[in-house]
Amino acid sequence: MPRTKRRFWMDCDCPIWIHGRTPTGDIVPRQSTQFSDLKRAEALRASLMARVQTDSVTGPPLSECIEKYLATREQDLDARTLNQHRLALERLQRFLEAQKILHIREMTVDHLETFKTAGLPKTMRMTTKATTFAKIRCFLRA
Numbered sequence: 001m002p003r004t005k006r007r008f009w010m011d012c013d014c015p016i017w018i019h020g021r022t023p024t025g026d027i028v029p030r031q032s033t034q035f036s037d038l039k040r041a042e043a044l045r046a047s048l049m050a051r052v053q054t055d056s057v058t059g060p061p062l063s064e065c066i067e068k069y070l071a072t073r074e075q076d077l078d079a080r081t082l083n084q085h086r087l088a089l090e091r092l093q094r095f096l097e098a099q100k101i102l103h104i105r106e107m108t109v110d111h112l113e114t115f116k117t118a119g120l121p122k123t124m125r126m127t128t129k130a131t132t133f134a135k136i137r138c139f140l141r142a
Contacts, residue, residue, distance in 0.1 A: 016041040022049065059105030062093055069139050088135040095119035
């Protein structure tokens with residue numbers, strides 16, 4: 001049997017491997033599907049593609065973005081300042097979760113303006129509120 005035909009020979013129990021690119025252009029490294037059945041491997045590929053498409057629509061979760069931002073800022077800031085950033089972003093995250101906003105792309109300017117006025121503690125002074133929101137602006141710019 002010629003080599004080109006052997007590539008698509010499916011009468012064995014070997015696992016099927018996938019590789020390529022997503023619709024957004026991201027590279028999918030060569031990986032095993034753990035299945036030797038073509039239908040199950042195709043179903044796995046379809047579920048991976050569907051997950052990529054929903055991520056591209058909604059964006060990454062807000063919690064993941066906050067974790068990554070704090071991890072990158074860890075080298076630049078001392079512990080006290082990093083904890084202030086963490087506190088400000090946790091307050092923002094709690095406020096947005098109460099508004100049913102879980103992904104970064106769902107957040108709007110209206111949400112941020114409402115957080116500025118109603119999301120921070122009432123007893124917080126105006127200068128502290130301004131500093132807190134400056135930390136949030138740094139996160140949004142990153």
